[in-house]
Amino acid sequence: MARTTRLLSGIAAILLIAGCTNYYEIPIETPIKPKLDVSAFQRVLVAGFIAGGTDDVDGNLETTRLLRSQLRTKSDLRVIDTDVLPLMEVANETPGTPVEAKAEPTRATPASDGEGREGRDAREKEGKETKAEPKGEAPQAATPDKPAAIKDPKDLEPYEHIFADVEYWKKIGEEYQNPLIVTGTVMFTPHQRSGIVQREEEVYDSFGRRRVVPVRTYMERKGYILQPKFVFIDGRTGTVMHSENFREEVLYNANQSTPALSSYFELMDRLIPSFLSTLSSQKIKGTRVLLQ
Template sequence: MTARLAQTLSSIVLVTMTVGCSSYYEIPIETPIRPKLDVSAFQRVLVAGFISGGSEDVDGNLETTRLLRSQLRTKSEMRVIDSDVLPLMDVATEGRAPNGAEASATLPVIKEDEDLEPYEHLFADVEYWKRIGEEYQQPLIVTGTVMFAPQARSGIVQRDQEVYDSFGRRRVVPVRTYMERKGFVLKPRFVFIDGRTGTVLHSENFREEVLYNANQTSPALSSYFELMDRLIPSFLSTLSSQTIKGSRVLLQ
């Protein structure tokens, strides 16, 4: 019995010494992510412009074109072509007006997602994009649609609230309250076209939204850039390899 007790005590001491002598250290790690699209055949990239709609306070076509060009200049090995934004709305309506009618009257003003559908044929127009590619020395062409619109939502929202008991002790409890909120939703579709052939190589849809309290005011342009900041990493990962940085804890 005494021998067994001594053996048990020795094991406890050994474990205690092992834990006491152990130390932890953190090492940084980087995980490379391959791009979704092989762009090795292209030396140039043209952000041509977008079919945009929704809020009248933000020009989704112009702002998205400027922002993507700026990002690609610093985070892509391809040369970004500086050019005027292509008049895609006009191009999409060419040849669709009846005799004597203006082309701009044949397609609806873009307010809802459904209003984008009549313009979708433009991205499948191989001859048009091949002609654009020849004009700009056969680059990778980035285009698509951008819907940025206001939205409102009401319902039950859970939030944390600080409470104090009779002894002054603080604790945080979840509280469910009815709230009316308003904000914006951003839904871009990026289309990547081969400027050599005019064919679509890849397309991808994104969706981001932001909601504020009803008494909080946020300019539409500020909300647009806030939402685009969330999307930019995903957009860039389509064209170039990205690295996710993290850390790992090791026991020494």
């Protein structure tokens, strides 16, 4: 009896759905709360970034311009227009950056009274021969005017202490009327990988029927890796409110030539929604189907 009842209920449900010939699609929006409460701020300063990687893209300037542009259109905060801060120079000048010890110049030892004229002449001759020998240029140490190149994420570590410098950021906040400060690091590096890749391929049988089958093949690919770290600082106190790391990667066929700047913007497009969701509420648009 129970089995018959369930069967009849199922048939009734099918008939009911089949009778609903009309349906409506209703657009809906799902709000997402921001990760950070920025209600106390009216202004935002994208101060700049410590950038490294390829020389084909200036990660500092491009990231600063892009984030300012996005915040102008998709945030209620007023964006401050100013030059980017020289963060690498400031990091080199402030304590925390390892400084190479300077070699103390070698001092000539005065000749002893018993050495005689012949010993002094021999030593002077040896010194002249040493000066005449050609010497290669020694690598120059990093200076505030010319910071060392950053080619690897590990090269960023000596500079990251700048984000914890409360006095520096508090001073910047006072200069720009206590805004929310956005800064951080950006690594944009070339990358290549080889291995088995699965792709879809169209095939036709003897009757001319088309099919799409997966094909595994060995390929060499090249592209870029984007690794930004966004740091949000309270301009009133100079303290870090929130920080978040991201990593995006794109690979192309080895014979495909893609400009580095195009790849940079392609990867940043993936990150922008996550960045904006930290500061302001976002809405996910969708549709819901109603039957009548």
